[in-house]
Amino acid sequence: MEAEVEEEDGTFTNISLTDDPVDSGPAALYPTQESDLFIMNCDIDGDVENQVEMEEKTRLINQVLELQHTLEDLSARVDAVKEENLKLKSENQVLGQYIENLMSASSVFQTTDTKSKRK
Numbered sequence: 537m538e539a540e541v542e543e544e545d546g547t548f549t550n551i552s553l554t555d556d557p558v559d560s561g562p563a564a565l566y567p568t569q570e571s572d573l574f575i576m577n578c579d580i581d582g583d584v585e586n587q588v589e590m591e592e593k594t595r596l597i598n599q600v601l602e603l604q605h606t607l608e609d610l611s612a613r614v615d616a617v618k619e620e621n622l623k624l625k626s627e628n629q630v631l632g633q634y635i636e637n638l639m640s641a642s643s644v645f646q647t648t649d650t651k652s653k654r655k
Contacts, residue, residue: 639645
């Protein structure tokens, strides 16, 4: 026995409803209800387990990828902060030297020898 399935493109596909064309007896056409339920349960349980397992794997893979991206972002941020820190240290050294030069050039900050002025 074959069934025709209409698809969206207007073509037909023949699908066989029997697994093995050699078995043509009544037992092949009408299996017992118990064996059908057992086979169906095995297929459903297997499919459900496989689907749950695949969903779990997909979820874990997505979580790992998200964590990798987060780690890359954090590493880039650490590098940027290190560069900024080095830049600020360099600027602080320049400013410190500039302040020292101003202080040495100004009479306000000159060290005075109080003993020599009294004499």
